[in-house]
Amino acid sequence: MTRLVEVRQNVLKQNDVIARELRQRFHDAGTFAVSLVSSPGSGKTAFLEKTLALMRPDYRVAALVGDLATENDAARLARAQVPVKQITTGTLCHLEAAMVRNALDNWDTGPLDFLFIENVGNLVCPSSYDLGEDLRLVLLSVTEGEDKPLKYPTIFNTADLAVLTKMDLAEAVEFDAAQADENIQKVRPGMTVLKVSSKKGAGMDDWLQFLASAREKRSAVTAGAATIPGRSNPV
């Protein structure tokens, strides 16, 4: 005889449990964790490369880089002379909390002020996986078009900060920054939007200031409250 039984289990509960552990671990260590998501080719690695180089004199920083197959990104980031580790996901299109934990477990970076986690280039799947980060950053390059936030509302809605990249090309591709901002505000009201050119360095000061103040704010809250409202599962 068939019977209907109630279950009520979150499918990603295992990931959420590990993510919570990671968030606590980062908090205890005084490390502010930042994850970066975007479509492939939007400039995550260039942005991170510039960020690491600018921060290195003042902060202890390291980067974890997710990629499907190559280690090219890690090699690029290592030029900033900070600890960099590649997570090769194989066929998986996103990072999961367990991958971050495993990468950290076998990695001696020493104490860190900031840990950057570059997700696999993908605007769909990474939105469902909490990595224990304090800040989720979504990048949008000017060559992708202003309507990307409307096409991928979930990832923008779960992010804490949006960065428009390749601003040095904005004029050439007739990018309408005001329209992009309006679209971002539609899917994530109130989110801060920064404009940068990793190549020219424009806007990087604002970004570094944002990071420093976000870390200070995080330090001010108690460990128990260190959760991100946008990502917590209400179920």
Add this chain to the structure above:
Amino acid sequence: MSIVELAEEEAAQRGAVQVNAVHLKLGRLAGVVKDALLSSYELACEGTDLQGSRLVIEEVPIVVYCPACQGPRTLDSMQWFACPECKSPVSEVLHGRELQVVAMEIQ
């Protein structure tokens, strides 16, 4: 695939000899596409205790809290996080992120 593993675990705990169906709540903001999930389910079940079972998906709309109306409101569009009544921007999501196995039909 997590859904299959979770369902297998739950079925084993209840001493089920067969799983006929898995009922899933899927929020529109969960980042998972219903059709993709349905088509991959059969494949993921192959060679497991769930082979031959159905996946029944209940889609959950996006429900937000409107600070101006001071109440829950259901969004018509995920492209515009604004209260459908008063048009205020809304950021607190109450429902719509669910990806949850809610029930199973077992024998």
